[in-house]
Every structure is written in structure tokens, then in C-alpha cells.
Amino acid sequence: MHTPEVVDWVNKEWLKRTGKIFRDPDRGIRSLYQKGYLKKIDKGIYRYDPNSINLRNDLKDFSPKLKKQILKLDNYKCMVCGMSIKEGVELQVAYIKAKDLGGTTLLENGQTLYSKHNFLKKNYKQTELGKKIFIRMLKNAKKAGHNKLIAFLEDILKVYEKHNIDTHISS
Template sequence: MKKAFSQLDLIMEFFKANANKDISHPEVVDWLTKEWYKRTGKVFRDPDRGIRSLHQKGYLQKINKGIYRYDPNFVNLREDLEDFTPALKKQILQRDDYKCVICGMGQKEGVELHVDHIKPKDLGGKASLENGQTLCSRHNFLKKNLKQTKTGKKMFIRMLESAKENKENELVAFLEELLSIYEKYNINGHIVWKKDN
């Protein structure tokens, strides 16, 4: 039986047709969304995720932020990268009550949910219950772009500002203590937070 043509196949088709060229995200995404719709009549929901996946697996080289290249002589396949099985995804979603572990939004609010590797798979993170978490599409995007500790620190700073505005003193004390730990261990020191005196 012939394997169905997938979105990843289409991404590779584009890069193989443009081998050894540095391709920017907008160029490939524009072509993918138009071509997928032309061939299937369906919307290509997340081409960025597919491109990242092919990079993580070793098919594409990341040249710079948002720029990828396919070089047939330098394909470096990573067989050790683990994806969550459908059964494990379901288990993680159930454990997290079908809500983003960062913001608490979920299916009831119409939010798209993703099962995410806490430790990224390209850094050796396993597809396990312990290394899985439920994130909304927004926080999954933020995590990928800011890395987890940066995302967390920025989120706690925003939460602190909101708690101060609403005069939620216990929450203010908790968040200030949490942010002081970031400062104590110089985690993401480039993200500035100073405790009010």
C-alpha cells in the first residue's frame, strides 16, 4: 500500500527543489500554504512546526534564525529523537486536565492544546509521561522562541504587575520570592527585574 503524501513530504519537496540554498521562513511558508491548499483543498496549519521537526531530525540545517538549508551531502539523521505516541499524548492531556500548565486555558475556552517535551527532544528529552506537559499553542510558541526559563521569568514578572494592580498581597509576596530565586542564581539575568523597596 502506498504511503499517503504528508505535509513533511511537501516541505522536503520544496527544500530538495532548492537544495544548497539558504531559504527564509516566509519564502517556504508562503509556498507551502499555497501548494498544500492547491493539492488537498485543506489549510496547512503549522508549517513552522514541520520545518523545525525536519531540522531536529537532521534533514535540514539551521543557518540562522528563520533560515534553513537542505544539503543532500550533509543530512544528519537523528534516530534518537522521540515523539509522543497518541496514547501517551492522551495520558498527558488527561493528567493536566486538558489545560495549559502555564495559563490554565484549555478546550473549554476554545484554545488549541499541544503536548510538549519539557526538556526538548533535540537536547535529549525523552517522550515520557514525566517529560511531557500540556501547553496552549501560544505558550508552546513562546517556549520554543524564548526557551522555558525565559518564558517563565517574563510570565512571572507580568503576573506580579497584575497582582500589584489588583492588590493581591499574598500573590505579590509569592511572585517576588520566586523572582528573587531567579536573581539569586542569575537565571536569565538579562531579563531585568528589581524588587520594589
């Protein structure tokens, strides 16, 4: 199944089972995969087979206490853009290394992200997310003609290449 079909199925099943509308289907699908209800076939493609459900209990969420510690450690600001609730953004505590990629529920693996950046991160590694953001910033800087920013961002992207990091992501 491709993601759109899974989203439709999850929404319908959630409504049928709980009587409520599913708030964030993409996150829910990832959660179902992490828990073992779905098998990931390829990026955005999942398989549901009721005969091969392999439930996992090793993937824990951050506790409320740990979330507060992470928010405090990050000064209640998004680690990507620096925005806070003062600017009207929703902050979330996110994994630096995703749970299903082996990330642990420890203070060192938590970060504060603006909900938009957390959604963009999905299951990317931290460096992958960074590179994608720098590429996007470079495109915007070029449109706006900010030459100083363009040079800065091009230098950063050269560092990715120099160290052979995330070469599968191109601009």
C-alpha cells in the same frame, strides 16, 4: 535563509508535494530541522543544503496512548494558565525539554499546554518560558496598577536572578 524565506519555501514545497496548505509552518520548519533536513545557523536562521541532509531517527513523537496519559496526569488543563477545553482552548501535549535539546519521549517529559502557550514555548527551556510569561504578566500588572500582583511577580523574577537562571532573558 531567514525564517520568513523558509516559511515561504516550506509552504510552496508542501503544496507542490501534497496539494495541501501547510497548517503550521513554524512547527514544520522546526520539525524539518529536528529530522535533519535543515541546519540551524542562528535563532530563526536555517540552511537547506540537499548535499548535507543528515536524517535523524532518534526523535520520536508522543504516542496517542502516552498523550492520553499526560493529559490525564495534568487533569486536562494547561500547565501554564490552567485553562481547559471547557474554556474553548485547544490543548496540546508538549515536551518539557524539547526533542532537539535532548528531551525524551517519556511521561515525565510531557506536559499539557494550551496551544497558544505551546506556540510561545517553541524550543525554550521550561524556566525560560516561565520567565518570559512572568515578565509579560508583570508588564500587564503594571499597566493595570495591580500593586499586590506586581510585588509578587517582582519577587519571582528576583528568584531567577538570585539563582542565576536564564539571566540572558531581561524585561
